[in-house]
Amino acid sequence: MHTDFPELLGAGLILLFIFYLGFLSLKIKIPNVILYILLGIILADALADNEILHFASEVGIVLLFFLLGLEFNVKRLGGIAKKVWPSGLLDVFLSLGVTTVIALLFNLDLFSSFLVGGIAYATSSSITAKLLDDRGRMANTETEFILAILIFEDLVAPIVVAILFGISSGESFTSITFFALVGKIFGLTLLAIILGKTVFKKFERFLDRISDEDFKISLLIGIALAYGGLALFLGLSEVLGAFLAGMMLAEIGKIEKVEQTVFPVRDLMLPTFFVYFGTTIELGDGVPMAMLLVSVIIWSILAKLILGVVGGPLYGLSKRSSLRAGLSLCARGEFSVVIASVATGTLKAFSGLYILIAAFIGMVLFEKAPKITTKIYGKPVKKKKSLRVPGD
Template identity: 80%
Template sequence: MHAEFPSLLGAGLILLGIFYLGYLSIKIKLPNVILYILLGIILADVLTDNKLLYFAGEIGIVLLFFLLGLEFNVNRLGGIAKKVWPAGLLDVFLSLGVTTLIAIGFGLDFFSSLLVGGIAYATSSSITAKLLDDRERMANAETEFMLAILIFEDVVAPIVVAVLVGMSTGDAFTAGAFGILIGKILLLTLGAIILGKTVFKRFEIFLDRIADQDFKIALLIGISLSYAGLALYLGLSEVLGAFLAGMMLAEIGRIEKVEQTVFPIRDLFLPTFFIYFGTTVELGDGVPMAGLLAVVLLWSICAKILLGVIGGPLYGLSRRASLRGGLSMCSRGEFSVVIAAVATGTLKVFSGMYIVIAAFIGMVLFEQAPRLTNMVYGKPVKKKKNLKVPGE
């Protein structure tokens, strides 16, 4: 009698696969994210619509952005918002607007062209944030700018999705619907600010009173998942909700108390997100619209580099940091997959191929960004400190 393959066995094998690929990535000096996505693509037929893998991945990505949000308290986030909007609008024009016009130039109708523009718009928040953490670049000058752009895109992308879904079903995306969506974003943000200034104002003292680490884990992960889930309930991105949940707790004096508790859980679940991401990509049997694919890939990379080169100085970065930031934001990922789900037929296969290729090229450019920047501007010269000798 043939027994059904146990989910527990499958989960164990996936965790062993994650260990092996993580170990292999160190040996061959390749980002482990690439290997996780490839594993997902290879196992797509087996793992498609696997709810356990999807849920584990959701926890991982939520905790990643929860921890990122801890670095940005309300005052810092307010200052960033004032500085990032010119670069954010430039990003919309270059990556969404120009790409849509390119697709129209290749003979696609407006809906299909806008869909291609939407897929090419948003940088992969998960891939970029994971690489920033893995490569210890969180303290770099351009990192705040990059994270600000990611959050800006996470606000704009749901609007793009809503427009495309409305067009695909024949319903118009009205000014009222747009207003409601913006209202939800403002409500979620305002709620996080109020909770951070009231309920979580003395959260550090409360954490110190919890001696049992298990209870502390349940509390912190419960907060992050709840606010991320609330964002999903409102039709927004769970990434945005998770980031705001971290921002609520950023008001406490020593965020490392929270980080030390959450880090191990994040590191366990996050690789499953990239494996699941790989299972959602449809590659098909051939290369549809190869000319358009090549042009959109080339332009989407140029658009993000231009975003860094032009938008970085608008944010206050040096030319060196701006170029390094632009080269590090070329990956496409989760929002592209969400938008690609609206596509059908040839356009769906086109979208799958674009996402995989753009993700890989983006990761390579991220790895090479410091070296390429040094090739353009030369190696940074370390400033010598003037040491005064006693008695001089």
């Protein structure tokens, strides 16, 4: 008689839990992402090292960013890059640099302080992108700026991770290592551009000839997973690779043909990412380094608000859209988890608690962003057909 709990049964139960929590979130008006993360925390011991959950979560996050990449062809991405770099550098200074200094002021050593800065740096791409999609804000004026910042952070965060992993493993992180990382990012991006302009230039016609939807799913998801996997193989983020894979296919005329095939699989897999994310959060006993925790949480929220209010206008946004962007960038997530894996002991528990609180506060601020903006700036003036009102 088998006494081991079958993983297949576990997978089925997780999907049923996801369904129930998604339904519950509509009733109690709490973002379903929060409930998925809490489910992961509650089931952390039971789901530890669950390979099916881990694989499903990887597929979900890859497909989310693959579909995001479809919205950005090379021409549009180039235009965004020119506009976002001042705001991106401001983000590095505020969220990574100043947070590191705050940790130093609490008598942490340089490595631990930089680790805390790294954990507080990157906005959760997965949580933010999911909420943008769920709340129908993809067409908002500030969304391009938010996505541009997320992409910029996805370029910087792997370098931060590599530095921390290099130092923690005892290896020396030299300028050669740094330039090798930058070279990998540049090479992967260049390859995506070349493939997009050559191999995938006439991809739409090829898709039209595939009548069987099963083959189409295999092809499109295979491209997304392969390029995301290539990024991982090179020591970069699968999120970056998946975005670039989407960008390759963005050159085709009608991206809807790709989206309608991939959407159902993404919607099935993506909730598992947040459940898995919850299982990685280690809370420990009590509240470690409470004053530092409070200080870092407060500053990390203020840093993103300043990024929106100051960086938004640099990108060309109105004050209203800039504030809404800042309020929407506060959640921390997957890169924070990856960076926190380097931590040990008290710092590990500190990191887990910070990520959970920052993710929760960030999602609440995202939800309230439109109302807060309206309260400060009043209701937006509706545009007339023959009149364009500045600042809207």
